[in-house]
Amino acid sequence: MSDPLSRLVGELARLPGIGPKTAGRLAHHLLRVPEAQARELAAAIVEVKEKLFHCSRCNAITAVDPCRFCADEGRDRTRICVVEEPFNIQPIERTGEFRGLYHVLLGALSPQRGIGPDELAIPQLLARLDGVEEVVLATNPNVEGEATALYLARLLRPRVAHVTRLAFGMPVGGDIEFTDEVTLARSLAGRREL
């Protein structure tokens, strides 16, 4: 049994983007915060694990099933925007350029990391195409996201009238997460047939 501090550092270091050094800094920071604040953090972590899950239709993160996007009758049900991760939805919502439904793949094709089509939520997407006229492929403009978009375009073209891709206007290498709202809105508005 390791000591409490090493245990915390170990747990933090398992988070994405956090190395041992940052984990150590965060752990020492948490040692200094008031106990109430530490309990809030712990409770918040437990609460998301207990109350939130993936929507059974689109895989968005939600506390109710179906999620608020899938349940909203006011949204345009003839369009589906495909993203890699649940956190890619919010930036697209903020642009106000898209009023259809979403589908989260829960990843992207990643040849060098061994992630192929079978690891993605593609069958669920194919099962949702009734009445859909446009699928917008909003995967990241990097190798993984481009490969995913090109692969999906092949599967979708025979089944959907319009398969479109965001017009990033930049070479392969970017991230939707780090694209500002104005650029993202322009990419959505200027989306092109793939």
Added chain:
Amino acid sequence: MRFRRAEALILDVQPLGDADRIVAFLTREAGSLRGVARGARRRYSRHAGQLQLLSKVDLQWLEREGRELARVTSVELLRPADGFLGTLEGLLTASYLAESVRAFAPEGEPQELLYRLLDTTVEALLAGTGPGLATRYFEVWLLRLAGVFPFPSPCPVCGAELAGGARLVGGGESLVCAACGGPGGETVPPEALRFLAAAARLPLPRMAAEGFTAAALAAVERLATAVRRHFLQQELRSYQVMARTLQGA
């Protein structure tokens, strides 16, 4: 700490934290290396567009004693690779070439020949050589450079010419005639032998004129795959993903 500068081919780019990327690259003098490009995840980073799979760059980096990762300090694009990254086959091929190089090049050892092989393969792909032909040529030479894939010569056991077909034995180390090969090893059909013989003497851009059939390329792929698996004791991830992806599409 030591500043270094070289022409490099980008082999992989991965996010690191909120702002940075880890870049794997191949150079002649310093071989295969990995480094951190600070701020490269930001959209307007001067690194962002330059760090593209298989692009050729003028790279500067800082070697740090006892650290696994170098620090990339400057990247200037010399030859973009987007010319063939626009298709699914192109992207999958690029990933496979890059992972192959990483699997066969131990980090930090000079790789003059391997660099030249990857560089000319990318050049040929950009000039329009078919991905199938280019990839087979690359595979054959990659294994050859690793010392496990002989080019055809008279059978080393009995001296017979191999033109009528051969067997690859000893985990891919020798090519012997069918009579000497016995039941073990891989069968090498005549058209695959012809490909191997041509690859031994011709540069990649001149291979296209030899008119290899799809069946010949498939035979070479089967052989190279068997030898590579035996050599690495596992299959490359990108090869598996490429097979699964193209089969479904």
